[in-house]
Amino acid sequence: MNMENRFQYMSFVVSLAGLIFIGGSMHGQAQDGVEDAIRQVSAENVRGYVQPFVNGLGASLNSGWYQSAAIGDMGFHIRLQVIASGTLIGDADKTYGALPPEPFERTPVETATLFGDRGTVVDGPGGTTYQFQNGQVRTRIFPSATLQLSIGNLFGTQAVLRYVPVPEIDNFPRTTFFGFGARHSISQYLPSSPVDLAAGFFTQQLIIGDIMKVNAFAFGGQVSKSLSVVTFYGGLQYESSTLTLSYTSSSTNSRVNTDIDSENHVRATAGIGLDFTILNLNTDVSLGKVVVVSSGISFGL
Amino acid sequence: MKALSKTFALTLATLHLGLTMVCMQGCDLAMNPLIFDGTPVEATFPVISPVTLFPPLVYSVDLEDILSESDNAVDSIKAYNITMLIDNPGAANLALTCNMTVNGDTLLTMNNTPASALASERTIFDSKLTALGLSYSPTIVPTINGYLKQNPKPRVTVLVSGVGTPAPLNFTIHVKLYSQVFTGS
Numbered sequence: 185m186n187m188e189n190r191f192q193y194m195s196f197v198v199s200l201a202g203l204i205f206i207g208g209s210m211h212g213q214a215q216d217g218v219e220d221a222i223r224q225v226s227a228e229n230v231r232g233y234v235q236p237f238v239n240g241l242g243a244s245l246n247s248g249w250y251q252s253a254a255i256g257d258m259g260f261h262i263r264l265q266v267i268a269s270g271t272l273i274g275d276a277d278k279t280y281g282a283l284p285p286e287p288f289e290r291t292p293v294e295t296a297t298l299f300g301d302r303g304t305v306v307d308g309p310g311g312t313t314y315q316f317q318n319g320q321v322r323t324r325i326f327p328s329a330t331l332q333l334s335i336g337n338l339f340g341t342q343a344v345l346r347y348v349p350v351p352e353i354d355n356f357p358r359t360t361f362f363g364f365g366a367r368h369s370i371s372q373y374l375p376s377s378p379v380d381l382a383a384g385f386f387t388q389q390l391i392i393g394d395i396m397k398v399n400a401f402a403f404g405g406q407v408s409k410s411l412s413v414v415t416f417y418g419g420l421q422y423e424s425s426t427l428t429l430s431y432t433s434s435s436t437n438s439r440v441n442t443d444i445d446s447e448n449h450v451r452a453t454a455g456i457g458l459d460f461t462i463l464n465l466n467t468d469v470s471l472g473k474v475v476v477v478s479s480g481i482s483f484g485l
Numbered sequence: 486m487k488a489l490s491k492t493f494a495l496t497l498a499t500l501h502l503g504l505t506m507v508c509m510q511g512c513d514l515a516m517n518p519l520i521f522d523g524t525p526v527e528a529t530f531p532v533i534s535p536v537t538l539f540p541p542l543v544y545s546v547d548l549e550d551i552l553s554e555s556d557n558a559v560d561s562i563k564a565y566n567i568t569m570l571i572d573n574p575g576a577a578n579l580a581l582t583c584n585m586t587v588n589g590d591t592l593l594t595m596n597n598t599p600a601s602a603l604a605s606e607r608t609i610f611d612s613k614l615t616a617l618g619l620s621y622s623p624t625i626v627p628t629i630n631g632y633l634k635q636n637p638k639p640r641v642t643v644l645v646s647g648v649g650t651p652a653p654l655n656f657t658i659h660v661k662l663y664s665q666v667f668t669g670s
Binding site for chain 2: 220221224285286287296301302303308309310311312313314315316317318319320321322
């Protein structure tokens, strides 16, 4: 990202007047290149090309839903939170086995994914050569950030909302992000429990530009223990996310409609938070198929 | 406890700021040039003849058309496939013996090649076609790539001549060039 793009990006973020959605913005900035790159990838190769992107995006979206398992039975609760998360991108996420088109030998060739470097060049008959699409995003961590509102408490239940509509601005694609979920206190039924327990589910949808839609879903259990202002928390979560691609492949001029599922399904999370009543800070790490680091700052009652 | 809390607060704040900075600056986007498929360009030769010999047929192909759907800054173009299709509503046992050139350079020759082998679009580099009498020139791809290096891209003349059996002849030869367009970095 050059300085001009970075400035436009920052201006855009500021213009959202607090609706900070860094991840969506960055995904959006990349989207033109990503979308164009995907359009050039054949239907048989697109899954491998974007799989690490789906894993990273899905894992990031399914992060940061909770920072404690303590949920009061009844009473007013409202908290606005900015959550930044990042999925670690390893070397294995940078290559995949792709099939070259005719007239090249139809055996898989290791080449760059969306997170990779240059596409591999293969030689064919008659002096022909073919280069697979280049990688378009160089990063060691796939970032995402969102704004989240939690409201409660009603019979030990909190609702959690995420919503960011981003209009089309210049080359910035129209992006819509919406998510909601609910968490319910389990420990209210276990008065002698030494720790707080809760369970919850979360669902969300992210639509970026014309060809990409991501649906994510997660449910799981949470546990936390507060010692003064410090809260230790963790949980187990089952999750899924699916990227739906719908475009016309330039290489085959055929319509491609495909769903690509994230490979991340189960995660264990451990984190720590500081509760200063109005201001809260937290950081956690999640281990699953991919590793996700998440951090949040929140304000509320 | 107060000191512990302060340490935790500083640690968390540092982690938070660090992660946020990574989120905002850790991505290097559009780092490599995109590779596009060029618009395929085609030469078409309708052959209608009462006798087996058909006269030389010429088709002019504008290589600039490869970029007709691209609005990106182009660095280079390379051909990666040439295909052929024979649409033959005439005799089912049609066989062709002919020569095809690009600006005078041989593209391919056919020696009693059954038209049915090319009833669907097929790469001329298919080694199975060699046994059917079709052979391509090993220098034609570098020659075409030489044209594609020129700016603006030139028009090239594709010519086909030969004989088909049995007469009368009523078929159409389609030759298509596929290419990759490399954008500037």
